[in-house]
Amino acid sequence: MGVVVQNDKNYPERFLIRxxxxxxxxxPPRTKRKATARAGFEVKHQRDWNLPPVFTTVPTKDKVVFLTIDDGAEKDPEFLRMMRDLKIPxxxxxxxxxxxxDYGYFWRMQGQGVTLxxxxxxxxxxxxxxxDQQKSEICGMQDIMEERFGKRPRxxxxxYGDYNQxxxxxxxxxxxxxxxxxNEEVDVDHGEFRQGDQRLRHGDIVLTHFRGRRQWHGTMADDMRRFLNRVTADGYAVARLEDYL
Known part of the structure; x- marks a missing residue:
């Protein structure tokens, strides 16, 4: 499924002015939902083998979205302070x-309640x-996470969001x-949506990256301010993904 790019110059002014x-x-809901694979994102024998589901949105009636951040390249202390002060999960x-x-940067992040x-x-x-190579990449990282952060992720x-069976x-x-x-990817100056109507939906998972001025025209804090302005203007709160799964 393709994505729709929304450039900053096309963003409504209400997202940007303050x-x-x-x-x-x-x-959080008292009972968590079991995630299921998004239609069209399944692989062969997905259900028969009970494979981990691939999904882009969490079923919920709450007007919330879930912020996720990938890779770890940029280690911006201002970003950690901002997210702590605003209490954004x-x-x-x-x-x-x-x-x-700098494993210590992510130790500090984990200490603020962030799931790694x-x-x-x-x-x-x-x-x-x-x-076997894929298993080495994934299980090897499980080992690192347990060694460095005390827990094997679930x-x-x-x-790139690319996978096979x-x-x-x-x-x-x-x-x-x-x-x-x-379901949506954001950075400092544009957003990319999977749907052509270019809007958020209840339970959408939003992706951004640990990036800074070397890759973007701005900082991680700039990226977050822009993202938070937009979701707030649309009436959405940012919730903790683990509270819903």
């Missing part, structure tokens, strides 16, 4: 190649690898239960 106070999410999917220069998850050891294109995101088989063998990808 910093809005983020909305507070509702109380998010979920990180980490790649060892990109975090190993698996995004492989080296960020390869997984469908181009054999089953969620995994394949690099072997990816999900390998992920399951490594203890992965869910494979969330995303």
């Amino acid at each position: 910093r809005r106070v983020p909305l507070v999410p509702p109380q 998010y979920t990180a999917f980490l790649t060892d190649d990109l975090i190993r220069s 998850n698996n995004h492989t050891l080296h960020h390869p294109y997984l469908p181009g690898l054999s089953y 969620m995994f995101r394949p690099p 072997d990816t999900l088989r390998a992920a399951k063998s490594c203890g992965i239960e869910d494979t969330p990808i995303w």
Whole structure:
């Protein structure tokens, strides 16, 4: 399924003119929903083998979205302070190649209540690898996460959102239960949607990256301010993904 790019110059002015106070999410549901694979995102034998589902939205009637951040390349202390001060929940999917220069940054993130998850050891294109190679990438990162952060994640995101049957088989063998990808991707100056109507939906998973001025025309804090302005203007709160799954 393609994506629709929405450039900053096309964003309604109400998203950009001032910093809005983020909305507070509702109380988490008492009963969590079991995620199921999004239609068209299944692989062969998905249900028969009980493979981790790939999904882009969490079923909920709450007007919330879920912020997820990938890889770990940028380690911006201002971003940590901002998210702590605003009490914005998010979920990180980490790649060892990109975090190993400063595991302590992600220790601090975890200490703020952020769940750290698996995004492989080296960020390869997984469908181009054999089953054993994919298993090494995923299980190897599980080992690193346990060694460095004390816990083996239950969620995994394949690099680039690309996967095949072997990816999900390998992920399951490594203890992965869910494979969330995303329904919208945002960065400092544009957003990309899977749907042509270019709007958020209840329970959407939103992707951004650990990036800074070397890759973007702005900082991670700039990216977050823009994202928070927009979702707040649309009446959405940012909720914690793990509270709903």
